[in-house]
Amino acid sequence: MTFEGTMTALITPFDENGDFDEEGFRENIKSQIDGGIDGIVPVGTTGECATLSYEEHEKVVEVAVDAADGKVPVVAGTGSNSTKEALMLTNYAAEAGADGVLLVAPYYNKPTQRGLYEHYKKLAEEVNIPQVIYNIPSRTGRNIEAETLIKLSELENVVGVKEASGDLNQVMKIARGSGEDFDILSxxxxxxxxxxxxxxxxAVSVASNLVPGKISDLVSSYLEGDVEKARDIHFELMPLFKALFIETNPGPIKAAMNILGKPAGKPRLPLVEAESETKQKLREVMSELGLIK
Structure with missing residues (x-):
């Protein structure tokens, strides 16, 4: 299976007590599908996977699969800094009916490139489900180097990479060295x-929580050859892209969703609600885009 187009890195909405808001989550997924999104990614960074219990993590995946109802692929975040825990979460996602999994690089313990390779190799061999590697060194403290990713692309079940290193030279190396059946996702x-x-x-997008149609249009326009239209949408959304990362994700996107009246709630500690200045900037940008008056 390949994962092309726009997939939304879903927020995990919480209620006033800080518990998982299942009804709100289902509402958000319906809104994403109605907005033309190509897939959903629950329990990733934006979904605050690091502060969910195992039971909550599994519940969110179950609800996502049920709410998507086969209309769009579900790629569940199942990464961990422990290979054993990643195996457990990945097995569960496969059993729950997810179409694929997103595996963040092991964080905090800073494995070597050999360690990273062996980690992903173990997962690929043990669980028969399409696996997308997630490289985000700003959060994990370790970059998965292009040479390692190219080697990993040769493994069965490893189907792509979500590249968030911010290094376009690395993206070029991966594109040149991997096969055509290895998906590179922004x-x-x-x-x-x-x-x-x-x-x-x-792309696996944060902004598409807010503007699924716009992000989908950007990606599909480019893939269909309308580069000028894709570029116009990109320039239009640049202020939003910037505003959503004034503070640590998912603080700003949750604030923006709350402003729009969508289920979100506050982030879980140690993350905190976005500052008032950030909320004001978000309102200004959202007003300019016609999302609010």
Whole structure:
């Protein structure tokens, strides 16, 4: 299976007590599908996977699969800094009916490139489900180097990478060295257009929580050959891309969703609600885009 187009890195909405808001989550997924999104990614960075219990993590995946109802692929975040835990979560996602999994690089313990390779090799061999590697060194403390990713692309079940290193030279090396059946997905909204130009086939987007139609249109326009339209949408959304990362994700996107009246709630500690200045900037940008009055 390949994952092309736009997939939304879903927020995990919480209620006033800080518990998982299942009804709100289902509402958000319906809105995403109605907005033309190509897939959903629950329990990733934006979904605050690091502060969910195992039971909550599994519940969110179950609800996502049920709410998607086969209309769009579900690629569940199942990465961990422990290979054993990643195996457990990945097995569960496969059993729950997810179409694929997103595996963030092991964080905190800073494995070597050999360690990273062996980690992903173990997962690929143990669980028969399409696996997308997630490279985001700003959060994990370790970059998965292009040479390692190219080697990993040769493994059965490893189907792509969500690239959020911010290094376009690395993206070029991966595109040149991996096969045509290895999907390169942008993991940074501001770099989606450049990554598409280097051979990327889609994006895992934070901004599409807010504007699914716009992000879908950007990606599909480029893939269909209308580069000018894709570029116009990119320039239109640049202020939003910037505003959504004034503070640590998912603080700003949750604030923006709350402003729009969508289920979101506050982030879980140690993350905190976006500052008032950030909320004001978001309102200004959202007003300019016609999302609010």
């Amino acid at each position: 993991g940074d909204d501001s770099l989606t257009l450049p990554i598409l130009s280097l051979g990327g086939v889609g």
